[in-house]
Amino acid sequence: MIKEFIRKRSIHVCLVCTGGCNGCDIEVAALLSQRYDLEQYGIYYHNNPRESDALLVTGTVAKQWQEKLVEFYNKVPEPKAVVAIGACALSGGIFQQESDKVGAPVSDVIPVDAEVPGCPPRPAEIAIAVLKYVPPTLASYRRKI
Amino acid sequence: MSYVPIGPIHPGLKEPLRIKLKTEGERVVDAEVDLGYFYRGAEQLARGKPWQKVAYLAERVCGICSDAHPHTLIEGLERIVDCEPPLRAQFSRVIMGELNRIHSHLIANAIWFLAVEHETLGIYNLNTREKVMDLLEMISGNRVLYSWNIVGGVRMDFKESHLKKILDNLAEVESEVYRYRKMFKTGALLGLRSKDIGKMTKEEAIEVRAVGPTARGSGIKFDWRTKHPTYVDHFDFKPIWRDECDNYARVMMRFDEILESIKIVKKAVDELPDGPIRKECEIPRGSVDYRYEAPRGELAYIFETAKHGIIKEITIRTPTIMNLEACVRYMFKDSPTIADAIAIYQTIDPCIACTERVVIVDENGNRQDFRGVHTVLRNLKPFKSKKKDR
Numbered sequence: 001m002i003k004e005f006i007r008k009r010s011i012h013v014c015l016v017c018t019g020g021c022n023g024c025d026i027e028v029a030a031l032l033s034q035r036y037d038l039e040q041y042g043i044y045y046h047n048n049p050r051e052s053d054a055l056l057v058t059g060t061v062a063k064q065w066q067e068k069l070v071e072f073y074n075k076v077p078e079p080k081a082v083v084a085i086g087a088c089a090l091s092g093g094i095f096q097q098e099s100d101k102v103g104a105p106v107s108d109v110i111p112v113d114a115e116v117p118g119c120p121p122r123p124a125e126i127a128i129a130v131l132k133y134v135p136p137t138l139a140s141y142r143r144k145i
Numbered sequence: 146m147s148y149v150p151i152g153p154i155h156p157g158l159k160e161p162l163r164i165k166l167k168t169e170g171e172r173v174v175d176a177e178v179d180l181g182y183f184y185r186g187a188e189q190l191a192r193g194k195p196w197q198k199v200a201y202l203a204e205r206v207c208g209i210c211s212d213a214h215p216h217t218l219i220e221g222l223e224r225i226v227d228c229e230p231p232l233r234a235q236f237s238r239v240i241m242g243e244l245n246r247i248h249s250h251l252i253a254n255a256i257w258f259l260a261v262e263h264e265t266l267g268i269y270n271l272n273t274r275e276k277v278m279d280l281l282e283m284i285s286g287n288r289v290l291y292s293w294n295i296v297g298g299v300r301m302d303f304k305e306s307h308l309k310k311i312l313d314n315l316a317e318v319e320s321e322v323y324r325y326r327k328m329f330k331t332g333a334l335l336g337l338r339s340k341d342i343g344k345m346t347k348e349e350a351i352e353v354r355a356v357g358p359t360a361r362g363s364g365i366k367f368d369w370r371t372k373h374p375t376y377v378d379h380f381d382f383k384p385i386w387r388d389e390c391d392n393y394a395r396v397m398m399r400f401d402e403i404l405e406s407i408k409i410v411k412k413a414v415d416e417l418p419d420g421p422i423r424k425e426c427e428i429p430r431g432s433v434d435y436r437y438e439a440p441r442g443e444l445a446y447i448f449e450t451a452k453h454g455i456i457k458e459i460t461i462r463t464p465t466i467m468n469l470e471a472c473v474r475y476m477f478k479d480s481p482t483i484a485d486a487i488a489i490y491q492t493i494d495p496c497i498a499c500t501e502r503v504v505i506v507d508e509n510g511n512r513q514d515f516r517g518v519h520t521v522l523r524n525l526k527p528f529k530s531k532k533k534d535r
Contacts, residue, residue: 015159016154016161017161018182019161019184021207022208023208023209023211025160026208026209029252030275030278032267033272034268035272035275046156047155047156047158049154059183062183062185064181065182093205094205097190098186101184101185101186122288
């Protein structure tokens with residue numbers, strides 16, 4: 001009970017870039033600055049899948065990632081949430097012109113809970129998506145049991 | 146002897162890449178880098194498309210130097226037709242390019258400071274960067290991808306209020322960067338983590354063809370901006386270089402380059418000429434090899450066009466591929482700890498998104514999906530400048 005309550009207020013996120021243009025990744029990095037101050041909202045950014053609650057996935061799923069992303073997803077402990085960021089993660093974006101190169105969208109590979117469109121989305125939009133959709137997803141897992 | 150794998154996803158790395166370190170105790174003796182987590186095939190997508198589409202694609206090769214890529218492509222296209230954009234457009238390009246460089250260097254230093262766990266300076270640098278991002282957003286309408294350059298000029302014009310805001314914000318950025326520079330210079334712990342670590346001598350830098358701030362931190366006095374016509378004719382640009390050859394030199398280089406870029410932008414804003422921002426150009430058949438100083442170093446676009454500016458062949462060579470080699474071969478050598486190895490890797494300002502376009506080589510050495518560079522190197526046109534002796 002108390003764990004569920006606390007988890008909603010301290011979300012550990014892990015950023016996985018699966019081959020975009022880096023634009024979304026630097027927007028996530030910009031969230032660390034004092035202007036947005038991610039940690040004030042209880043989101044802690046570290047790239048360790050085994051400790052994280054939410055995966056932030058950016059980029060077209062490149063060939064190397066198509067199997068690895070599933071393995072990677074399985075490493076994250078339950079309950080978990082996935083936020084797909086940027087046009088590439090949602091549809092493949094500009095790179096979805098020769099279909100064998102990229103495996104986008106991300107939702108074909110792993111289940112996605114929230115999607116943030118934009119090329120790239122603004123940092124505030126990413127923070128809002130994480131704050132709005134990750135806690136309900138984590139809570140709904142508890143209810144299933 | 147043991148092996149320490151780092152990545153592809155690791156708290157110390159921001160982009161997927163696998164580094165395999167061979168260590169004796171904590172000391173790194175050898176290293177290996179495994180690329181391939183970012184391959185999207187940008188060059189193959191570019192073939193057979195008109196330049197208007199390729200400009201957008203070039204922008205998305207890398208999101209951090211997203212002005213440098215289309216800038217190089219479009220100035221290359223202008224070399225084919227020998228079309229010189231109006232002076233106001235040239236100055237606008239300089240302003241945008243230098244603002245892009247400032248934000249790229251600030252995030253590079255921020256990530257280095259976070260890699261050595263000096264969070265204060267890391268977060269300070271990121272916060273200062275937001276002021277530059279505000280300027281870029283105000284001018285072009287987007288924070289990361291600007292779509293600023295177009296053949297024959299630029300897409301939008303500055304307003305008076307824009308120019309005033311640029312000068313105001315850059316004055317703040319300048320004073321803050323001087324402060325961070327002083328903090329970095331006098332910080333005792335930062336000195337321990339940076340001085341005499343990740344050494345690469347000038348000879349070694351020449352041997353692996355290091356480029357950009359990585360090379361200039363090792364005493365190579367070269368910058369492609371000294372060969373750029375606009376910089377030669379209107380800006381008194383001198384490359385900055387240092388001879389310490391270590392992490393300290395490379396981080397300090399970036400601070401110095403930010404200050405130099407601020408000077409250039411201020412001069413460009415003060416002397417911004419009036420006039421049109423765009424000129425009509427038709428792209429004929431031709432080929433070109435054009436290089437420009439991206440924030441990370443020399444960026445080469447080697448391409449061939451068919452009629453009406455359709456790109457027939459294109460090869461992009463980005464700076465990180467050489468710097469990564471320099472890092473693996475010389476800088477990791479005798480790195481005292483594994484934590485320092487990650488800090489060394491961050492000082493070259495790696496951009497894996499840039500790097501991963503290139504070749505697939507199978508076991509027998511056969512190249513797939515890659516048509517040679519050398520077929521394109523025909524009838525090159527030299528750069529033109531009003532000054533002689535270039």
